[in-house]
Amino acid sequence: MSAFADxxxxxYHGTGNDFLVIDAETYVPDRRGLAARECDREAGVGADGxxxxxxxxxxxxxxxxxxxxxxDGGTAPMCxxxxxxxxxxxxxxxxxxxxxxxTQAGTRHAYRVESDGSNGSGEEDQxxxxxxxxxxxEPTFDPKSIPVLADDPVVEESIEGLEVTVVNTGxxxxxxxxxxxxxxxxxxxxxxxxxxxxxxxxxxxxxxSVEGDGFRQRTFERGVEGETDACxxxxxxxxxxxxxxGLADGDSISVSPPGGDLEVVFDxxxxxxxxxxxxxxxxxxxxxxxxSFDP
Ligand SMILES: N[C@@H](CCC[C@H](N)C(=O)O)C(=O)O
Numbered sequence: 001m002s003a004f005a006d007x008x009x010x011x012y013h014g015t016g017n018d019f020l021v022i023d024a025e026t027y028v029p030d031r032r033g034l035a036a037r038e039c040d041r042e043a044g045v046g047a048d049g050x051x052x053x054x055x056x057x058x059x060x061x062x063x064x065x066x067x068x069x070x071x072d073g074g075t076a077p078m079c080x081x082x083x084x085x086x087x088x089x090x091x092x093x094x095x096x097x098x099x100x101x102x103t104q105a106g107t108r109h110a111y112r113v114e115s116d117g118s119n120g121s122g123e124e125d126q127x128x129x130x131x132x133x134x135x136x137x138e139p140t141f142d143p144k145s146i147p148v149l150a151d152d153p154v155v156e157e158s159i160e161g162l163e164v165t166v167v168n169t170g171x172x173x174x175x176x177x178x179x180x181x182x183x184x185x186x187x188x189x190x191x192x193x194x195x196x197x198x199x200x201x202x203x204x205x206x207x208x209s210v211e212g213d214g215f216r217q218r219t220f221e222r223g224v225e226g227e228t229d230a231c232x233x234x235x236x237x238x239x240x241x242x243x244x245x246g247l248a249d250g251d252s253i254s255v256s257p258p259g260g261d262l263e264v265v266f267d268x269x270x271x272x273x274x275x276x277x278x279x280x281x282x283x284x285x286x287x288x289x290x291x292s293f294d295p
Contacts, residue, residue, distance in 0.1 A: 011280040014081035016229025016259020024054035032073035039071035064090045065102045070223030077104035078170025080232020084132040088277040105170040109135045133274040139169045139240035160192035165241040172203040173237035181207045181218045190220035208238040214254030229259030239264035
């Protein structure tokens with residue numbers, strides 16, 4: 001026997017990387033099924049994943065436990081833009097300007113970076129104009145931590161015909177620097193790398209090209225199994241790989257995916273991801289409750 005229940009969601013995006021946010025207090029028996037159905041851009045609401053967020057507001061700063069369920073039904077240990085959206089969600093609920101986010105990749109500090117108001121926005125919109133920063137930890141090139149099957153760090157090596165540098169920024173990323181990200185068929189070059197035997201858990205695949213002082217970004221995401229408008233861990237991966245290859249100096253690196261502009265700031269080797277987050281709209285989706293008891 002089964003019954004339907006309405007589940008409230010809030011839709012957020014960070015530079016176009018979009019998520020349904022569901023309060024983890026809401027009982028959703030089949031999170032995988034809900035994500036597969038509702039992330040579909042034709043049959044469902046459409047999103048790059050569902051963030052189930054459990055707020056613990058008795059702490060100061062408040063804590064949030066973040067679980068990202070992706071459209072393929074799997075969970076990811078970390079999501080940079082998801083964490084920025086989770087940060088905004090918790091800040092809206094608590095009024096706090098900083099929160100701690102518990103992810104499978106570790107606890108991350110998120111905080112509001114106030115807008116200087118120079119875009120002429122009125123007071124009411126000021127909060128939405130503020131950017132959200134998340135401290136992302138230290139990117140690692142250690143093969144075992146990525147994981148990638150190699151004895152030494154994979155730096156500018158060919159995997160499935162693409163010259164990549166491989167780094168973990170909470171999740172695995174392969175980064176290829178190319179002349180022009182738009183001149184490459186991302187899907188065609190990324191899929192073989194995404195599924196290469198070198199990566200026991202698979203990998204996300206990024207293309208980057210130099211633009212001005214920063215980089216343009218295109219990312220093929222594991223779990224979405226397609227290109228997304230932005231990827232935060234991918235932006236950090238591009239910045240970390242660029243520093244390692246001597247393509248960037250300075251502590252602040254701008255990375256621009258199709259959905260907007262991100263900034264990656266290094267303090268030593270520790271990276272912070274900064275960018276806009278928007279609360280788009282709210283709605284209801286249906287979930288199915290199954291019961292084995294049939295009177
Ligand atoms: N969009 C995310 C990354 C989400 C996880 C990734 N698809 C994976 O499975 O590793 C981001 O902003 O970092």
